Amino acid sequence: MTPIVVRRFSGREASAQTKLDTKAALANHGFYLTEVSHAAGIDFVHQGPTLDPKLASIMPEVASMGASVSIVDFDRDGWPDIYVTNSAEGSKNHLYRNMHDGTFKDVAEELGIADVNQPGTGVSMGAVWGDYDNDGYEDLYLIKWGRPELFHNDHGHGFTRVSEKAGLPPWINANTAVWFDYDGDGLLDLFVGGYYPEDVDLWHLKSTKMMPNSFEYADNGGRKYLFHNLGNGKFEEVSAKVGITSRRWALAAAAADLRGTGHQDLFVANDYGVSELYLNDGKRFHEAGERTGVGFAPKSGMNVAFGDIFNKGQYAVYVSNISEDGVLIQGNNLWVPKDVTGGKGIQFDNLARDMGVELGGWSFGAQFGDLNNDGTLDLYLTNGYVSLDRKKSYWYDFTKISGGNSTIIGDAKNWPAMDGRSLSGYQQKHVWLNDGAGKFVDVAQAVGVTDTYDGRAVALADLWNRGVLDVVVANQRGPLLVYKNTVPPDERWIEFQLEGTKSNRSGIGAEVTLFWNGQEQIQQVSGGSGFSAQNDRRLHFGLGKAPRIDKAVIRWPSGKIQTLHDLTPDKLYKIKEAE
Amino acid sequence: MSQAAMTTSVPPGNGAQWKRVLSLDNRFMPPLFITLILLAGNVSFGILESYQKTLLAIVTSIAAELVLGRIFLHKWPHLASAYITGISVGILLRSPFFWPYALCSLLAITSKYVLRFKGKHLWNPSNFGISAMVFLAAESVATLSIQWGNNLGAMLVIWLLGSVIIWRLRRFHICAVYVISFVALAFLRTWITGDPLLSEISPITGPEYQLFIFFMITDPKTTVRSMKGQCIVAFAVAAVEMLLRLDQSVYAPFYALFIVGPIALLIEMWLNSRHSTVNAAGSFDKGLVHP
Numbered sequence: 001m002t003p004i005v006v007r008r009f010s011g012r013e014a015s016a017q018t019k020l021d022t023k024a025a026l027a028n029h030g031f032y033l034t035e036v037s038h039a040a041g042i043d044f045v046h047q048g049p050t051l052d053p054k055l056a057s058i059m060p061e062v063a064s065m066g067a068s069v070s071i072v073d074f075d076r077d078g079w080p081d082i083y084v085t086n087s088a089e090g091s092k093n094h095l096y097r098n099m100h101d102g103t104f105k106d107v108a109e110e111l112g113i114a115d116v117n118q119p120g121t122g123v124s125m126g127a128v129w130g131d132y133d134n135d136g137y138e139d140l141y142l143i144k145w146g147r148p149e150l151f152h153n154d155h156g157h158g159f160t161r162v163s164e165k166a167g168l169p170p171w172i173n174a175n176t177a178v179w180f181d182y183d184g185d186g187l188l189d190l191f192v193g194g195y196y197p198e199d200v201d202l203w204h205l206k207s208t209k210m211m212p213n214s215f216e217y218a219d220n221g222g223r224k225y226l227f228h229n230l231g232n233g234k235f236e237e238v239s240a241k242v243g244i245t246s247r248r249w250a251l252a253a254a255a256a257d258l259r260g261t262g263h264q265d266l267f268v269a270n271d272y273g274v275s276e277l278y279l280n281d282g283k284r285f286h287e288a289g290e291r292t293g294v295g296f297a298p299k300s301g302m303n304v305a306f307g308d309i310f311n312k313g314q315y316a317v318y319v320s321n322i323s324e325d326g327v328l329i330q331g332n333n334l335w336v337p338k339d340v341t342g343g344k345g346i347q348f349d350n351l352a353r354d355m356g357v358e359l360g361g362w363s364f365g366a367q368f369g370d371l372n373n374d375g376t377l378d379l380y381l382t383n384g385y386v387s388l389d390r391k392k393s394y395w396y397d398f399t400k401i402s403g404g405n406s407t408i409i410g411d412a413k414n415w416p417a418m419d420g421r422s423l424s425g426y427q428q429k430h431v432w433l434n435d436g437a438g439k440f441v442d443v444a445q446a447v448g449v450t451d452t453y454d455g456r457a458v459a460l461a462d463l464w465n466r467g468v469l470d471v472v473v474a475n476q477r478g479p480l481l482v483y484k485n486t487v488p489p490d491e492r493w494i495e496f497q498l499e500g501t502k503s504n505r506s507g508i509g510a511e512v513t514l515f516w517n518g519q520e521q522i523q524q525v526s527g528g529s530g531f532s533a534q535n536d537r538r539l540h541f542g543l544g545k546a547p548r549i550d551k552a553v554i555r556w557p558s559g560k561i562q563t564l565h566d567l568t569p570d571k572l573y574k575i576k577e578a579e
Numbered sequence: 580m581s582q583a584a585m586t587t588s589v590p591p592g593n594g595a596q597w598k599r600v601l602s603l604d605n606r607f608m609p610p611l612f613i614t615l616i617l618l619a620g621n622v623s624f625g626i627l628e629s630y631q632k633t634l635l636a637i638v639t640s641i642a643a644e645l646v647l648g649r650i651f652l653h654k655w656p657h658l659a660s661a662y663i664t665g666i667s668v669g670i671l672l673r674s675p676f677f678w679p680y681a682l683c684s685l686l687a688i689t690s691k692y693v694l695r696f697k698g699k700h701l702w703n704p705s706n707f708g709i710s711a712m713v714f715l716a717a718e719s720v721a722t723l724s725i726q727w728g729n730n731l732g733a734m735l736v737i738w739l740l741g742s743v744i745i746w747r748l749r750r751f752h753i754c755a756v757y758v759i760s761f762v763a764l765a766f767l768r769t770w771i772t773g774d775p776l777l778s779e780i781s782p783i784t785g786p787e788y789q790l791f792i793f794f795m796i797t798d799p800k801t802t803v804r805s806m807k808g809q810c811i812v813a814f815a816v817a818a819v820e821m822l823l824r825l826d827q828s829v830y831a832p833f834y835a836l837f838i839v840g841p842i843a844l845l846i847e848m849w850l851n852s853r854h855s856t857v858n859a860a861g862s863f864d865k866g867l868v869h870p
Contacts, residue, residue: 323675326717329673329720353675359675395829396827400779401781403782403788404777404785409781411777415775415778416778
């Protein structure tokens with residue numbers, strides 16, 4: 001209980017449950033969201049895994065991930081489709097084909113990418129899509145605690161499992177993967193970040209000593225993989241060769257050209273430790289987390305999202321962590337590049353507190369996107385860890401064990417039983433609107449985001465080709481939520497769909513810098529970002545009212561620069577890399 | 580945390596020992612060691628929210644000491660004590676905001692001047708400030724918990740530094756009794772709760788707990804004088820902490836000391852006055868100024 005006097009100064013007044021007033025939402029915030037999953041034909045409820053009985057007492061905690069969502073136009077019909085993972089043994093993943101009429105139809109079974117959680121093969125944790133063979137159709141890499149899978153997209157008519165042929169290892173316990181062309185050869189490579197060590201079969205534990213050996217300095221997690229695409233359907237694992245040898249507990253990773261070098265750098269958010277920033281020189285990676293400021297204070301990293309929040313042509317990086325009133329306040333990080341001179345290279349400041357996006361509960365997935373088309377990037381964050389008994393909390397026991405010696409914390413049998421208690425459950429989500437003047441304001445309740453499920457993944461896409469960003473949220477042991485966005489038509493927009501020719505055909509890594517009304521905003525095509533998520537490959541820019549677009553400059557991963565003039569708002573531009 | 584070196588109890592008439600304990604080295608040893616712990620902790624583990632917040636806690640603490648010292652004592656007090664309180668707040672308090680650091684330091688120093696009985700302050704200042712903050716402003720603050728990692732290295736450093744100070748001040752028995760009591764009561768807790776024994780022992784194996792053991796429960800200004808009494812109080816802190824832990828209080832050790840410390844002092848004063856063997860508390864001035 002906090003006295004009202006203190007509460008006033010805490011700056012964290014609990015947002016009251018409000019009924020959605022659409023007129024007020026439009027007038028005050030310029031948009032509102034309506035949850036339409038059922039009406040859209042989506043009634044998916046995620047199921048969690050049941051791991052080795054030796055973990056039964058803390059099962060809700062260790063089996064707390066696996067809900068994911070990725071957006072892909074798998075059949076190239078120009079409408080975004082949705083792929084969601086399931087995580088119970090024997091459960092099925094779903095691929096929701098966009099039926100162009102406001103509804104979706106699950107086609108995963110008939111296309112061969114549903115039944116991927118068979119006992120003995122592990123369960124799904126996420127999915128990222130990329131056209132690794134440049135045939136024009138996005139292929140699927142399935143992130144698992146178990147046997148990783150690569151599915152080749154057979155021109156939108158089905159999928160062929162090519163995991164062994166591609167050279168994937170037999171088992172990885174991963175929660176994150178990213179497609180990107182690290183060496184600029186025009187072929188998508190694949191980074192996979194291990195969480196639990198790869199020799200741990202979570203269904204048949206040899207030992208209960210498989211937990212992190214520290215809450216903030218753990219170095220006994222899974223290894224990292226960088227699969228270099230050889231161009232013949234095979235991949236070569238090169239992580240050690242190029243300088244990636246960490247055994248931290250990776251939960252999220254994303255790639256972006258943070259320094260304007262033409263090479264995508266790799267940002268890895270680790271649970272139980274510091275974040276890592278691998279600077280890419282085109283051939284090798286150089287870990288620079290501590291030097292750049294992002295990898296000094298250890299937290300519980302669970303998200304990596306890039307966004308040009310100041311419209312300066314520079315990416316900020318949002319990393320989510322844990323904050324629980326009165327127990328643990330790590331605070332989320334909003335890493336903003338400093339203006340550095342003197343050859344020190346890139347460095348970052350954490351501006352999360354200053355900008356109002358620091359406290360998000362037990363935060364998981366987050367994505368940047370212009371939700372109200374006003375020309376600035378907003379931030380959608382989902383959260384909540386384990387929602388069981390509303391009145392009983394596991395936090396006391398969690399803090400009791402987590403501060404102890406590594407030999408105690410590292411053995412699951414020492415962890416007190418959860419006994420149906422919640423751990424940061426039933427949390428309110430955050431929809432932070434960027435005011436364009438250095439502050440984000442939480443409007444979640446006011447715009448219709450009132451769910452309190454255990455949120456994991458967030459993906460943004462213009463699902464119905466209307467010129468607005470809709471939001472899809474995957475919840476652990478909860479329903480897949482589809483928030484349809486409504487924005488007044490006088491808030492203008494422009495979208496770009498990029499296709500590489502010399503560069504990888506997915507266009508992953510390609511950047512568009514849009515210049516309008518005397519400002520600029522950069523966005524990139526991503527091969528995976530947030531937490532267990534992937535946004536639509538099409539880039540969406542809000543422009544505000546009465547925009548004057550000067551130009552758009554595309555920088556392709558090949559290095560080619562393409563400038564577009566005479567652009568008009570409210571259009572989707574399909575751009576092929578100039579030969 | 581304590582201002583041990585500056586305020587340690589010294590047998591009257593033992594001039595050589597008095598001189599030794601209050602020598603320049605000893606006088607500045609605790610502030611120096613606390614500073615070293617803070618710097619080492621931050622360089623190796625990044626324990627601080629930020630240097631600015633810690634600086635704010637220290638500056639507020641010193642400013643409050645100066646102002647309150649002038650008001651109540653009409654002279655400038657020695658600032659080493661306030662420095663330690665400020666730095667303790669900077670280490671132990673966690674908050675994304677700035678104001679809790681200032682408020683906590685202010686509460687801590689003010690308690691020393693205002694919450695007094697027979698000329699003696701009853702609470703360890705930083706224990707008072709931190710307990711008040713986590714009780715009253717739980718939405719905005721937490722305490723240091725997991726930020727010092729889970730390895731033996733950090734713990735050994737604190738044990739080494741802490742032992743040097745505490746042994747010289749002949750207060751190591753307080754730490755020993757508390758640790759033994761905590762472990763013994765962990766057996767009792769695990770028998771009651773059914774939780775694994777190591778989970779009950781786990782808190783005391785973390786480095787942050789060592790700060791509590793070495794620098795807070797040993798504060799001479801807010802502990803009783805006799806060795807036997809100190810041992811009883813140390814056990815009582817562990818016992819009350821156990822009860823609070825059974826109630827799943829995250830901040831059990833702070834609250835336990837907050838409750839037990841003043842009660843022990845009041846009992847001691849009552850016993851002293853009954854037996855008329857010792858002056859109740861000395862002059863107001865004598866009770867406040869740290870040598």
